Amino acid sequence: MSDENETHETSAAEGAYWRDNIRLLVSLMAIWFACSFGAGILFRDFLDQFMLGGYPLGFWFAQQGSIYIFIALIVFYVVRMKKLERKYDLDD
Amino acid sequence: MDTQTLIYIFVGLSFALYIGIAIWSRAGSTKEFYVAGGGVNPVVNGMATAADWMSAASFISMAGLIAFLGYDASVYLMGWTGGYVLLALLLAPYLRKFGQFTVPDFIGTRYYSKTARVVAVICLIFISFTYIAGQMRGVGIVFSRFLDVPIFWGVIIGMGIVFVYAVLGGMKGITYTQVAQYCVLIFAYMVPAFFLSFMITGNPIPQIGLGSQVNDGSGLYVLQKLNLVLSDLGFGQYTDGSKSMIDVFCITLALMVGTAGLPHVIVRFFTVPKASDARKSAGWALVFIALLYTTAPAVGAFARLNFIDTVNETSYSEAPGWFKNWERNDLIAFQDKNGDGVMQVRSGDAFEGAPEFAAEAGPSGERVVTNTPVADSENEVYVDRDIMVLANPEIGNLPGWVIALVAAGGLAAALSTAAGLLLVISSSVSHDLLKSTFKPNISEKGELLAARVAATAAIVVAGYLGIYPPGWVAQVVAFAFGLAAASLFPAIFMGIFSKRMNKEGAIAGMVTGLAFTFGYIFYFKLANPAANVAENWLFGVSPEGIGVVGMLLNFIVAIAVSKMTASPPVEIRKLVDSIRVPRGAGEAHAH
Numbered sequence: 003m004s005d006e007n008e009t010h011e012t013s014a015a016e017g018a019y020w021r022d023n024i025r026l027l028v029s030l031m032a033i034w035f036a037c038s039f040g041a042g043i044l045f046r047d048f049l050d051q052f053m054l055g056g057y058p059l060g061f062w063f064a065q066q067g068s069i070y071i072f073i074a075l076i077v078f079y080v081v082r083m084k085k086l087e088r089k090y091d092l093d094d
Numbered sequence: 095m096d097t098q099t100l101i102y103i104f105v106g107l108s109f110a111l112y113i114g115i116a117i118w119s120r121a122g123s124t125k126e127f128y129v130a131g132g133g134v135n136p137v138v139n140g141m142a143t144a145a146d147w148m149s150a151a152s153f154i155s156m157a158g159l160i161a162f163l164g165y166d167a168s169v170y171l172m173g174w175t176g177g178y179v180l181l182a183l184l185l186a187p188y189l190r191k192f193g194q195f196t197v198p199d200f201i202g203t204r205y206y207s208k209t210a211r212v213v214a215v216i217c218l219i220f221i222s223f224t225y226i227a228g229q230m231r232g233v234g235i236v237f238s239r240f241l242d243v244p245i246f247w248g249v250i251i252g253m254g255i256v257f258v259y260a261v262l263g264g265m266k267g268i269t270y271t272q273v274a275q276y277c278v279l280i281f282a283y284m285v286p287a288f289f290l291s292f293m294i295t296g297n298p299i300p301q302i303g304l305g306s307q308v309n310d311g312s313g314l315y316v317l318q319k320l321n322l323v324l325s326d327l328g329f330g331q332y333t334d335g336s337k338s339m340i341d342v343f344c345i346t347l348a349l350m351v352g353t354a355g356l357p358h359v360i361v362r363f364f365t366v367p368k369a370s371d372a373r374k375s376a377g378w379a380l381v382f383i384a385l386l387y388t389t390a391p392a393v394g395a396f397a398r399l400n401f402i403d404t405v406n407e408t409s410y411s412e413a414p415g416w417f418k419n420w421e422r423n424d425l426i427a428f429q430d431k432n433g434d435g436v437m438q439v440r441s442g443d444a445f446e447g448a449p450e451f452a453a454e455a456g457p458s459g460e461r462v463v464t465n466t467p468v469a470d471s472e473n474e475v476y477v478d479r480d481i482m483v484l485a486n487p488e489i490g491n492l493p494g495w496v497i498a499l500v501a502a503g504g505l506a507a508a509l510s511t512a513a514g515l516l517l518v519i520s521s522s523v524s525h526d527l528l529k530s531t532f533k534p535n536i537s538e539k540g541e542l543l544a545a546r547v548a549a550t551a552a553i554v555v556a557g558y559l560g561i562y563p564p565g566w567v568a569q570v571v572a573f574a575f576g577l578a579a580a581s582l583f584p585a586i587f588m589g590i591f592s593k594r595m596n597k598e599g600a601i602a603g604m605v606t607g608l609a610f611t612f613g614y615i616f617y618f619k620l621a622n623p624a625a626n627v628a629e630n631w632l633f634g635v636s637p638e639g640i641g642v643v644g645m646l647l648n649f650i651v652a653i654a655v656s657k658m659t660a661s662p663p664v665e666i667r668k669l670v671d672s673i674r675v676p677r678g679a680g681e682a683h684a685h
Contacts, residue, residue: 016671020674020675023674027183027184030183031179031183034179038172038176039346039347042168042172043339043343043346044339044343050333054305055306055315056305056306056315056317057304057305057317058333061165061168061333062305064168064171064172065160065165065168065171065388065391066301066304066388066391068171068176069171069387070388072176072380072384073377073381073384076179076183076377076380077377079182079373080182080370080374083373084370087676087677092675092676092677093370093676094368094369094370094676094677094678
């Protein structure tokens with residue numbers, strides 16, 4: 003949706019930073035979708051034939067696993083963005 | 095010391111703590127009142143966000159819902175946590191970089207339009223009042239059951255406490271009280287969970303306990319045993335759901351997006367010093383929330399096992415004390431349909447509707463229920479799902495101080511959320527309606543006074559809703575999330591990620607999403623509840639999940655309209671460029 007070819011000036015660093023950010027966002031959102039909507043809902047019946055301790059695997063993703071993965075996603079994003087911001091000298 | 099005295103002591107001490115913090119952290123300027131001065135540490139803000147977010151519904155109702163819905167309740171667990179990923183990745187850092195006081199501030203400025211700002215204020219007020227009515231009911235339940243005061247006085251006391259720290263302290267007072275409230279509520283939630291998990295499985299960590307074997311020598315896992323017990327009694331399997339996949343999908347997505355669009359949550363990220371702190375803070379918030387949210391499924395499953403164990407096939411005369419306590423509060427009922435004096439727990443409703451009690455006692459001493467029995471169900475026990483967490487320590491025979499702790503925790507959860515909601519209502523009135531729209535030359539002092547008056551008025555309305563809860567309260571919680579998902583989230587998201595989105599598109603999108611979602615929920619929940627069955631739903635999506643369709647409509651209409659109308663002015667595109675990079679937070683937004 004973002005149209006970067008607009009006429010007014012953004013610095014090259016800002017443009018590159020934003021493109022890297024979008025790329026990172028797309029992959030993290032894909033994992034976000036896969037663990038909750040994928041493993042916890044759409045493919046739950048298939049995953050439920052495997053057990054994680056006493057948990058059927060699909061049920062575990064829906065009530066435990068996706069929440070842990072959500073935390074991991076945010077932590078990863080925080081760390082990577084800090085790195086990106088240092089790289090382009092845009093950190094606050 | 096008896097349990098009742100302990101409850102008074104615990105609740106009294108926690109209230110004294112909140113008041114003390116309020117006096118210590120009085121707000122002196124509008125910036126302190128709206129965003130706590132903008133200097134809150136991200137970990138502290140994360141903790142405050144967690145308390146702000148975890149309401150009476152999370153603390154009191156959620157484990158009960160899980161206990162009775164099994165897999166179907168996953169929509170709440172994923173929905174109410176997955177929203178924080180959206181917040182941290184898509185909204186929070188950019189809104190912090192923008193750096194104003196309220197959500198309508200962002201929408202009004204980004205879409206260079208007072209109309210957009212007022213539409214956002216309307217969405218915000220509607221969402222927040224819907225939500226706050228539920229909190230007040232939570233306060234009422236806890237007070238009437240644990241403190242033996244009538245609901246009327248319970249709500250008045252609760253409102254008084256919130257009045258002191260929200261009106262005096264504003265966001266600053268609320269932030270630090272919420273930190274205290276988080277500590278109280280998480281401790282109160284975890285302690286009985288440890289006990290129960292240890293008693294049932296021998297492992298005190300509830301997240302592991304739920305995946306372990308029951309220590310009754312049967313060698314069965316907890317979930318296996320629960321499935322067995324439930325199917326013996328005619329219930330569906332605990333680990334299977336009864337909702338359709340499309341509905342589970344849509345409700346989860348609506349709750350996630352709705353969470354990310356809730357104004358009282360978003361505004362918390364305006365209080366940290368830097369844009370990168372907003373990301374960190376959302377992560378901490380989710381860590382603090384996850385502690386309760388990953389424990390709740392265990393609490394729900396243990397409660398269901400314990401409940402069936404102690405109630406089913408027990409004669410009423412030998413029923414445990416907690417059963418009779420909650421029966422006295424109208425939240426449990428026993429209708430002896432086969433006249434044997436023994437309580438049968440089976441699937442299906444025992445009788446039609448909520449229990450209506452007659453004055454006299456029945457043959458076994460139970461309160462007689464006058465409702466029409468449901469003939470094709472052998473179930474004789476009615477139980478309000480909201481009591482599971484509150485009754486859990488008693489069901490599990492835990493010591494009195496644990497029960498007292500849970501009472502204080504339930505109040506902390508309800509009060510912290512109520513205060514956060516009151517603040518966004520009052521700041522949208524004093525800041526967005528008065529200062530930015532209708533009375534731009536109001537002084538700083540005048541604005542602060544207006545914020546306090548608006549907070550007071552909002553408390554009075556919320557108190558009224560708590561004392562005389564309109565029948566529709568429970569029915570319309572779906573409104574809050576559905577409307578936030580369909581109206582505010584798309585407008586904020588496109589405001590950041592699209593430079594082409596203009597005021598015409600954003601306003602048309604918000605109005606479409608709001609009208610569609612409101613209309614759909616209104617029709618099925620209030621106008622024609624009899625028609626609220628899967629066959630009549632659009633694409634099989636229930637009113638709880640319809641916010642997703644509203645959100646898609648919002649996006650489609652907004653993009654279509656913006657393509658047909660003029661691009662936003664160049665300074666708006668510069669504003670978007672500036673909020674996209676973290677450098678220079680605080681002095682950004684030149685407008």
